[in-house]
């Protein structure tokens with residue numbers, strides 16, 4: 103088998119890269135370990151930045167997003183029993199976010215690729231990149247019939263997430279890892295209950311963080327801070343609702359509507375960056391290169407931003423043979439990656455309870471929330487990061 107760009111992973115990064123390359127007339131093949139159904143049903147992110155929405159629409163895969171996506175012009179921060187709105191229309195005119203589940207983006211991209219004759223091989227195994235530092239790299243893998251294959255390509259894109267093979271294929275002494283672990287995780291649920299707020303509500307509570315989000319007019323998405331090693335079996339539905347309502351009920355009586363829980367799970371929290379994001383002919387994108395705590399709703403958006411840079415660099419190479427953009431890929435992405443890491447760390451540190459014995463941290467966090475919601479400058483800073491920094495920053 104031969105192609106121009108071999109892509110490992112059919113998540114947002116891999117599928118968007120394949121789509122953007124196709125628009126430039128560049129061939130690619132996507133290799134994915136799971137089934138199509140698994141990747142299209144995996145419940146993950148929910149919020150698209152303005153830049154992500156613009157890119158999906160401009161590149162021709164935004165039709166369903168425009169119909170079904172919920173455009174939000176603000177979020178609320180809730181603490182000490184009161185909710186405070188961060189007004190994007192006032193603070194960042196013309197920029198908003200759209201609630202549209204990651205799995206819907208995945209469905210749109212897979213359909214677009216297959217309609218355009220794109221190659222996505224699902225249920226592959228034993229994937230191994232080779233010749234990364236040569237001009238003839240390749241990917242060996244076992245297809246879903248169990249036959250070993252070799253995909254020869256000009257370039258490889260490691261879009262295989264935080265536990266993939268790509269990053270692991272780079273010599274350890276060629277990489278530097280930056281990591282921070284958090285002393286908590288998120289317990290997340292999807293509930294068949296109408297969202298009783300038009301916008302997302304981030305809550306700081308002495309018992310821990312909680313987040314009110316949504317997926318549609320009938321589906322609410324909720325999270326609560328829990329221990330990093332929490333056992334989901336210890337959380338029957340009644341306990342989840344009791345904890346969510348305790349943390350989220352405000353003095354005006356607002357609280358989330360309850361309903362049957364359709365899905366529940368625990369998501370770990372960590373900040374992680376690997377530098378550089380490239381080695382020879384292999385380019386890492388998305389979670390394969392960096393992980394952010396989900397508090398800032400950035401993981402999927404950062405993956406899309408990476409492959410926008412990579413697609414442009416590959417298009418420049420195939421059009422002119424020039425390699426400057428490819429050589430600068432990692433530095434270009436990392437400028438944004440670290441700013442998004444900062445924002446995600448800041449939102450996480452402001453809104454979660456840390457096990458500090460003294461009350462200093464608690465008072466400092468309340469003061470920060472009071473300042474952010476009371477200062478136009480501070481609210482603007484949160485808003486411009488939340489709706490998404492310019493794609494060229």
Ligand code: FAS
Nearest residue numbers: 111113114115134135147262263266388389399400401402
């Ligand atoms: P992905 O992990 O999405 O995709 C990688 C793909 O590569 C997967 O399909 C995997 O099966 C495949 N793969 C792995 N190894 C392979 C191999 N060896 N060969 C072939 N294929 C291989 N972000 C938010 O913004 N908000 C959220 O609320 C949020 N919640 C999350 C909850 C969970 C449980 C997780 C794990 C992540 C969450 N994220 C969230 C972050 C998430 O959305 C990621 O940032 C996003 O999926 C990144 O996209 P990719 O980089 O494409 O990686």
Ligand code: PHB
Nearest residue numbers: 147148315396397398399
């Ligand atoms: C979600 O709806 O899944 C979501 C929204 C905002 C976040 C994280 C997750 O910060």
